[in-house]
Amino acid sequence: MSEANKPASLAQLVARRKAGHSLEADLYTRPDIFETDMDLIFGRHWIYVGVEPDVPEPGDVFVVDIGKTSVLIVRDDDMQIRAFHNVCRHRGARLVDGPHEQVGNLVCRYHAWTYSLEGDLVFADHMGEDFDKSCRGLKPVHLRSVAGLLFICLAEEAPADIEDMAAAMTPYLVKHDIPNTKIAHSVDLIEHGNWKVTMENNRECYHCGANHPELTIPLFAYGFGFSPKTLDEDELEQAKRYEDLVKDAHNRWEASGLPSREIEHLADRVTGFRTERLPIDQSGQSQTMDTKVACKKLLGNITDPALGGLSFWTQPNSWHHFMSDHIVTFSVIPVSPTETMLRTRWLVHKDAVEGIDYDKTTLTEVWIATNKQDAHLVEVTQSGLVSPAYEPGPYSPYTEGLVEKFCQWYMGRLSAHLETVA
Ligand code: FES
Ligand SMILES: [Fe+2]
Numbered sequence: 001m002s003e004a005n006k007p008a009s010l011a012q013l014v015a016r017r018k019a020g021h022s023l024e025a026d027l028y029t030r031p032d033i034f035e036t037d038m039d040l041i042f043g044r045h046w047i048y049v050g051v052e053p054d055v056p057e058p059g060d061v062f063v064v065d066i067g068k069t070s071v072l073i074v075r076d077d078d079m080q081i082r083a084f085h086n087v088c089r090h091r092g093a094r095l096v097d098g099p100h101e102q103v104g105n106l107v108c109r110y111h112a113w114t115y116s117l118e119g120d121l122v123f124a125d126h127m128g129e130d131f132d133k134s135c136r137g138l139k140p141v142h143l144r145s146v147a148g149l150l151f152i153c154l155a156e157e158a159p160a161d162i163e164d165m166a167a168a169m170t171p172y173l174v175k176h177d178i179p180n181t182k183i184a185h186s187v188d189l190i191e192h193g194n195w196k197v198t199m200e201n202n203r204e205c206y207h208c209g210a211n212h213p214e215l216t217i218p219l220f221a222y223g224f225g226f227s228p229k230t231l232d233e234d235e236l237e238q239a240k241r242y243e244d245l246v247k248d249a250h251n252r253w254e255a256s257g258l259p260s261r262e263i264e265h266l267a268d269r270v271t272g273f274r275t276e277r278l279p280i281d282q283s284g285q286s287q288t289m290d291t292k293v294a295c296k297k298l299l300g301n302i303t304d305p306a307l308g309g310l311s312f313w314t315q316p317n318s319w320h321h322f323m324s325d326h327i328v329t330f331s332v333i334p335v336s337p338t339e340t341m342l343r344t345r346w347l348v349h350k351d352a353v354e355g356i357d358y359d360k361t362t363l364t365e366v367w368i369a370t371n372k373q374d375a376h377l378v379e380v381t382q383s384g385l386v387s388p389a390y391e392p393g394p395y396s397p398y399t400e401g402l403v404e405k406f407c408q409w410y411m412g413r414l415s416a417h418l419e420t421v422a
Contacts (some may be wrong), residue, residue, distance in 0.1 A: 063098025149179025
């Protein structure tokens, strides 16, 4: 192969990334880059995978597969949640099929090696007197619950700055009392695009006006940024009103003990994140078709239904919306270079009863429609990216700043790795 036809190295792709522009096609399409992403990004960072209500009772197990790695998340008899590699220490059989199971102990189907919920090997027949069970426990995986949101890290040493994120975010999240919710609905959607296309699509609402007729009912058009030069006087007035509304809402919510102001660390941390509580249009209550709460039983001790929506975004793979009555939470797991699983959960108070306190369609219809529209946008973007005519295009400085932050974070993580191997 001539030099000119050789695929660019990772170092070359990192070095020639044009700031403020989408990435080169190779980064969205090449199988070797996908393997790099699975190793450097999904293998070494905190990955959002689920919620404490995935394992509400002792013996509940939840399985999540990230590339070749299968992880089981289990709640023990003392209510502690732990994560282990889902691989038997005898001859490697997958222990739990999942996604959700209830067990007394973790018993391998092959030769019945049996592990406690704490991961210790407690039974292994016919292994002889010298066999030491104590060094054959399940291999642990780092797990951190941030106010009920479960993050795992597959690396031997997990980034320590998750503690900073947890400290900053816990006061925002505890009001919504995730541990005392239940999963009212869950959908796994395969999007036909690279995981970075899915993430970039999430990080802007430039496309919302033209593509999301349902989501733009509760969300304010001016909440997503705009170019002031293109607005007429009337629109500028509306944008100013929105800005005042955000300021007033933040002051009011913060005065009542509800943290709401923006915290933004999307590109300057290993465990990048951002949060802000934003007003909701019309009734101010929830991300539903009529903007009213979908569940009569509010979360935690909340009494005011009009708390807007607390949004929380994490690098590399999640976003979440917390309202007074329900939570919608999204986890992105790459499947192949051109397929990505988007797992969406709708959480309500654990005592809320379907048909009495909430109706599932009312609860889920905005985001089911929005996800479908986004999946289509991801697919058409991926299919355009493979064309030889594609070249990185410029992001809008007004509406795509967070897409750029995602790319900065991603390139920064690749670059940090290259420095360690240089
Ligand atoms: S592989 Fe699990 S007991 Fe043998
Ligand atoms: Fe969208």
